[in-house]
Amino acid sequence: MILLVTGGAGFIGSNFIHYWLKNHADDRIVNLDTLTYAGHLESLKDISDNPNYQFIKGDITNPEDVKRAMDGVDIIVHFAAESHVDRSIVDPLTFVRTNVLGTALLLNTALDLGVKRFHHVSTDEVYGELGPDDPPFTEETLYAPRTPYAASKAGSDHLVRAYFETYGLPITISNCANNYGFFHDPEKLIPRFITNLLEGKKVPLMGKGENIREWLHVEDHASAIDFVLQKGEIGETYLIEGEEKTNMEITKMLLEILGLDESMIEFVGHRLGHDFRYAINGEKLRSLGWERKHSLAEDLSKVVLWYKTNEWWWKPLKEGRPNIDRNAQKSYKQSL
Numbered sequence: 001m002i003l004l005v006t007g008g009a010g011f012i013g014s015n016f017i018h019y020w021l022k023n024h025a026d027d028r029i030v031n032l033d034t035l036t037y038a039g040h041l042e043s044l045k046d047i048s049d050n051p052n053y054q055f056i057k058g059d060i061t062n063p064e065d066v067k068r069a070m071d072g073v074d075i076i077v078h079f080a081a082e083s084h085v086d087r088s089i090v091d092p093l094t095f096v097r098t099n100v101l102g103t104a105l106l107l108n109t110a111l112d113l114g115v116k117r118f119h120h121v122s123t124d125e126v127y128g129e130l131g132p133d134d135p136p137f138t139e140e141t142l143y144a145p146r147t148p149y150a151a152s153k154a155g156s157d158h159l160v161r162a163y164f165e166t167y168g169l170p171i172t173i174s175n176c177a178n179n180y181g182f183f184h185d186p187e188k189l190i191p192r193f194i195t196n197l198l199e200g201k202k203v204p205l206m207g208k209g210e211n212i213r214e215w216l217h218v219e220d221h222a223s224a225i226d227f228v229l230q231k232g233e234i235g236e237t238y239l240i241e242g243e244e245k246t247n248m249e250i251t252k253m254l255l256e257i258l259g260l261d262e263s264m265i266e267f268v269g270h271r272l273g274h275d276f277r278y279a280i281n282g283e284k285l286r287s288l289g290w291e292r293k294h295s296l297a298e299d300l301s302k303v304v305l306w307y308k309t310n311e312w313w314w315k316p317l318k319e320g321r322p323n324i325d326r327n328a329q330k331s332y333k334q335s336l
């Protein structure tokens, strides 16, 4: 079987490729990635000369790149996206282009070429935010995205469903919680906090750290997608749950692992449109027999150790990268 993985040089895509080649050694993987600031071929160094792995540098918004990469492919697992909420606040149009237009072009080409399955990877952020006592999201929750990132992912989800309803393209969708694991870009919360602490710097915690997220180990995410590809029903959406924690709880876990105290926390302002809480009811997928194998209690320290021993991977990514000015869009609006 031949799989096309889009965005395979990113955090989840690269972990998914490692997972797939380990668990389905006879399959072939084509990785289509344009290598934005978030694409790191170093994450795939170990398998770069595996004869069952092929990298194509190309853009999902470019028809020729997409056609070339999709030729002869059985299954598409679509990760490629602009994925950082802070960046979407500063530069929303890039998110619309990649996440909406790029997904539309992939769907159209998949239909033309008769691809057997199009699996779309999405986020719980499409459902908006929850209050402290609201029930968790289910597959029936209405979409209510509140950031340009979440809105662009919601747009892509709607297109994927529309290609199933209108044209019968065999699709499945998964929406999941925040991921953690190895090869996670240091601009995201957990790796940013770990690498800051390893460098002796404070960690910037928004508000009082009261915002709540669910955390899913990236290998559990990969195994859930594998499960959906095998047992999921065409046209269906599956939510993949993680473990619910406040950002303060995550910060304290990291401080404890590293033997540091709360003086290493620097409280900073909330981002624009900062969602208070996401939570997922993953019963639909669990009832089919999928379960998580990892836990923060056991795996967060392994992730910290990975960053300790793999400075070669993350140090060059932090050096020379400007901080994102989350107020840029706000000051632009104020100047109108």
Ligand SMILES: NC(=O)c1ccc[n+]([C@@H]2O[C@H](COP(=O)([O-])OP(=O)(O)OC[C@H]3O[C@@H](n4cnc5c(N)ncnc54)[C@H](O)[C@@H]3O)[C@@H](O)[C@H]2O)c1
Pocket: 006, 007, 008, 009, 010, 011, 012, 013, 032, 033, 034, 035, 036, 037, 038, 039, 040, 058, 059, 060, 061, 078, 079, 080, 081, 082, 083, 084, 098, 102, 121, 122, 123, 124, 153, 175, 176, 177, 178, 179, 180, 185
């Ligand atoms: N990271 C999370 O916690 C999380 C949670 C839920 C859902 N998701 C979704 O999972 C997917 C992967 O997330 P991630 O964290 O690995 O993202 P990432 O930002 O680490 O990686 C994205 C990858 O896509 C590539 N890419 C971007 N634009 C492209 C284009 N136009 N053409 C080809 N490739 C392009 C980048 O080069 C990069 O390799 C995304 O769709 C994201 O919305 C992520």
